[in-house]
Amino acid sequence: MSHDKQQLEQQLWNIANTLRGKMDADDFRDYILGFIFYKYLSEKMEDYANTILKPDNISYEEVEQHAASEELLAAVKEEALDKLGYFLKPSELFGELARRGNAEGKSKFILDDLTKVLNSIEQSTMGSESEEDFGNLFEDLDLTSSKLGKTENDKNELIVKVLSHLNEIDFDLQNTESDVLGDAYEYLIGKFASGAGKKAGEFYTPQQVSSVLARLVTVDKTKLKSVYDPTCGSGSLLLRVAKEVKEVSAFYGQESNPTTFNLCRMNMIMHDVHYKKFDIKNEDTLERPQHLDLRFEAIVANPPFSAEWSASPLFMSDDRYSAYGRLAPKGTADFAFVQHMVHQLDDNGTMACVLPHGVLFRGGAEGHIREHLIKDKNYLDAVIGLPANIFYGTSIPTCILVLKKKRAQEDNVLFIDASQHFEKVKTQNVLRPEDIEKIIDAYKKRSSEAKYSYVASLTEIAENDYNLNIPRYVDTFEEAEAIDLKSLSKELKKLELDIKGSDATIADFCKELGIDTPF
Numbered sequence: 001m002s003h004d005k006q007q008l009e010q011q012l013w014n015i016a017n018t019l020r021g022k023m024d025a026d027d028f029r030d031y032i033l034g035f036i037f038y039k040y041l042s043e044k045m046e047d048y049a050n051t052i053l054k055p056d057n058i059s060y061e062e063v064e065q066h067a068a069s070e071e072l073l074a075a076v077k078e079e080a081l082d083k084l085g086y087f088l089k090p091s092e093l094f095g096e097l098a099r100r101g102n103a104e105g106k107s108k109f110i111l112d113d114l115t116k117v118l119n120s121i122e123q124s125t126m127g128s129e130s131e132e133d134f135g136n137l138f139e140d141l142d143l144t145s146s147k148l149g150k151t152e153n154d155k156n157e158l159i160v161k162v163l164s165h166l167n168e169i170d171f172d173l174q175n176t177e178s179d180v181l182g183d184a185y186e187y188l189i190g191k192f193a194s195g196a197g198k199k200a201g202e203f204y205t206p207q208q209v210s211s212v213l214a215r216l217v218t219v220d221k222t223k224l225k226s227v228y229d230p231t232c233g234s235g236s237l238l239l240r241v242a243k244e245v246k247e248v249s250a251f252y253g254q255e256s257n258p259t260t261f262n263l264c265r266m267n268m269i270m271h272d273v274h275y276k277k278f279d280i281k282n283e284d285t286l287e288r289p290q291h292l293d294l295r296f297e298a299i300v301a302n303p304p305f306s307a308e309w310s311a312s313p314l315f316m317s318d319d320r321y322s323a324y325g326r327l328a329p330k331g332t333a334d335f336a337f338v339q340h341m342v343h344q345l346d347d348n349g350t351m352a353c354v355l356p357h358g359v360l361f362r363g364g365a366e367g368h369i370r371e372h373l374i375k376d377k378n379y380l381d382a383v384i385g386l387p388a389n390i391f392y393g394t395s396i397p398t399c400i401l402v403l404k405k406k407r408a409q410e411d412n413v414l415f416i417d418a419s420q421h422f423e424k425v426k427t428q429n430v431l432r433p434e435d436i437e438k439i440i441d442a443y444k445k446r447s448s449e450a451k452y453s454y455v456a457s458l459t460e461i462a463e464n465d466y467n468l469n470i471p472r473y474v475d476t477f478e479e480a481e482a483i484d485l486k487s488l489s490k491e492l493k494k495l496e497l498d499i500k501g502s503d504a505t506i507a508d509f510c511k512e513l514g515i516d517t518p519f
Helices: 003-020 025-056 060-065 069-083 094-101 111-123 152-167 180-195 197-202 207-217 236-244 258-270 313-317 334-344 364-376 433-445 458-463 485-513
Strands: 227-229 251-254 278-281 296-301 345-356 380-385 398-404 412-417 423-425 428-430 453-457
Touching: 003 025, 003 152, 003 180, 025 060, 025 069, 025 094, 025 111, 025 152, 025 180, 025 258, 060 069, 094 111, 094 152, 111 152, 180 236, 180 258, 207 236, 207 296, 207 345, 207 398, 207 433, 227 236, 236 251, 236 258, 236 296, 258 278, 296 334, 334 345, 334 364, 334 398, 364 458, 380 433, 412 433, 412 458, 453 458
Parallel strands: 227 251, 227 296, 251 278, 296 345, 380 412
Antiparallel strands: 345 398, 380 398, 412 453, 423 428
């Protein structure tokens, strides 16, 4: 980790702690990430406007005092909406509000103006191509909430303090080679996830698991036409895939939680993904899919484990499920997500998703769907067992399924048991870089290794009734050490003599004390 990134992470976390004593983790997450995003948009806007105005020898800060201010602002707005997707006036910039909050007199009260500015960012996009990408982005930033303070002045004081601290940090946005801020933002999301308990798993996949999924879907690829996550949360998986290749042409995702949906769009923009390159939707993926007409080259996902869904009989005529003849059970939607992703996968694509171990062996409808995927479709490429207690908020063991429509090795399935390869950090199990490398190396080599990986033929899997439980294929049995019975017999005899000696000593003491012996 670079010093700049580490320093920025620490600074941002320290500022987050200003709010920490006031509210729970979910709430102060929304405020601090929202304010960081507002500062980012302001700096991006000012930098871009200064570039446009350079030929006129005027800075954006000065433009409102210029004789032709209306014409200049209109020109800047037009170009900014196309390039950045939004527009902010000089008086609406983060630094200006932070400065006013620290000024003397009545203007020190900035809450109302701040609310107007955040609304103005969204309103600036109305009727433009970016309207959907910026709509309601700040809806979780409630500046009227009593959580910020009892009185309006208390709320204002706290917000001014946070803005002032943030204003002192240089995001170094001119450095186009670096993504320090995006990574620091991702770090904060992870920090909130680890501290927020069970709810955290809804919006965040630990980075080491994201790394495994991203590397699995990008094997032998340097560019991707598209990447898709049907349960995208904060977008960490989509962004992780982008780190593994030189270029991703388009990012697609769907997220049912409105707060997390907002966080995902912010995260995309903070990582400098242009608004025209991502399409994130806020809807239930199984019930109301938004990208059904598209096929994707890479699909990654960490769906909610064993979630409920309607399992409505109407889905039997849905192209995603009709060919299987059965629907995933109402109480465990795991295979419904798998079927959805398979439907969206392009012929040359790879999908990798995290699921609970139950998908490997549960019977009934799930067993039927599993058999169809392997026997009839032959899409299953690999099964990878992960360590238990690797996700925030749940200790259950999980696995990764890798599926392809056109497989290089059509007559077998690779099994990897990585469940014993991890480091324990406090209460969480963590995959180390060497553990990740071992998984990816085994996947690429596709060979059997004692107690770690096994290449199972389709015949073997059929003989196991399409049960994919990893111990059926990867033998991890540890042979017990041989016991020397003669030595053990001698030890027992010696112990017996020792016991008799102790009994005699106790009997003598009891006789002296005039009490009965205990044996």
